[in-house]
Amino acid sequence: MSDSNTTDFSNPSTFILLGIPGLEAAHIWISIPFCAMYAIALLGNFTILLIVKTEPSLQGSMFNFLCMLAVTDLVMSTSTVPKMLSIFWFNSREISFSACLTQMYFIHCFSTMESGILMAMAFDRYVAICNPLRHSTILTNSVVxxxxxxxxxxxxxxTLPYPFLxxxxxxxxxxxxxxxxxxxMAVVNLACADIRISSYYGLFNLFSEIGMDVFFIAVSYTLILRAIFRLPTKDARLKTFGTCISHLCAISALYIPILFSSLTQRFGQNVPLHLRVLIASMYLLVPPMLHPINYGVRTKQIRGRLLQLFTHKET
Structure with missing residues (x-):
């Protein structure tokens, strides 16, 4: 009797998602921090959107970019985490071929979009610190x-060639x-064909889009740090430097797992499979959770509005 998962087929109607291979017995325990991070991401990003939408004083390029980032985080995490939790909790492993390709598109499209928004936010911060008097004229609503x-x-x-290929x-x-x-790459590695065009295109995207964004972020923050060390007081330098460090940590939480995941899917056969999957999950969970804190709660205007909401409820 033939196995339905190994029978010859040219286009499967469904794929089977294993979850985290080798750690199936620990899926329930792994789901607890993953679910907590997703809940924090949902609450934090929806709160950011609500506050910026309802507070007329929160206007300007920084808040517009922050809303774009919040929407991107919500879509990127929601395109994967609910299915992941259904695998962990209910052993719901099947996903249709079309749904799989749609998920693939959304993941790669919105992770790349997030990278682009972070690059734009780094440029916004550069203008705000290095050319504060021209900030409102350079980054108008139209330009943003x-x-x-x-x-x-x-x-x-x-990202369109990914599902088509x-x-x-x-x-x-x-x-x-x-x-x-x-x-x-996890999907196309299952194909019984020469998939080098898919692999090469993925590497092209990685180094052209992500690479370009990382380069411009690095340039922006280099100029920002140079401006920080010219500030007259030590307190001002430390305050601005602390803000930049927290932002760079949040940026690293996106790029390091993306680079690790993409390269090990192609060249990291010696890296344990469960480790590859766990690290790949980080850029879907950690940045959406950290961004509302680094770009939201640490922003004076948003923090003040949050305090107003809580104190108003208490009274």
Missing amino acids: AKIGLAVLLRSAIL ARRWPYCRTNIIPHFYCEH
Whole structure:
């Protein structure tokens, strides 16, 4: 009797997501911190959107970029975490072929979009610190909208080949994906065909989009740090430097797992599979949780508005 997961097929109707291979017995325990991080991300990002929307004084490029980042975080985490939790809690491992490709598109599109928004926010911070008198004239609402549209179009267009390439390959060995979401290389590695074009295109995207964003973020923060060390007082330097460090840590939480995941899917056969999957999960969970804290609670205006809401409720 043939196994449904290994029978020859050219286009499977469903894929089977394993979750975290080798750690199936610990899925319930792993789900607890993952669920907590997702809940914090939802609460934090929805709170940011609500406060900025309802508070007329919270206007300007920084808050517009912050709202873009919050929406991106919500979509990126929600495209994967609910399915992941259903695997961990209910052993619901099946995902249709079309749903898998759709999830693949959303994950890669919005992670790239998040990278672009972080680059725009680094530029915004550079202008605010190095050219504060010109900040409102350089980053007008129109310019911010154009930057947001450019980031959206870049991500949407350059991610389109991922699902189209994945759809054209024949899958004749297995439909079991050793992951908890439909990561591009995890899917196409199942194909019984020469998938070098998919691999090369993924590397092109990684180094052209993410690489370009990291370069401009590094340039922005180099100029920012140079301006910080020119500040007249030690307290001012420490305060501004502390803010930059927290932002750089949040940025690293996105880029390091993305780079690790993408490169080890291609060249890291000696890296344990469960470690690859766990680290890949970090850029879907940690940045959406950290961003409302680093870019929201640590922002004086938003923190003040939050305190007003809580004190008003108490009275």
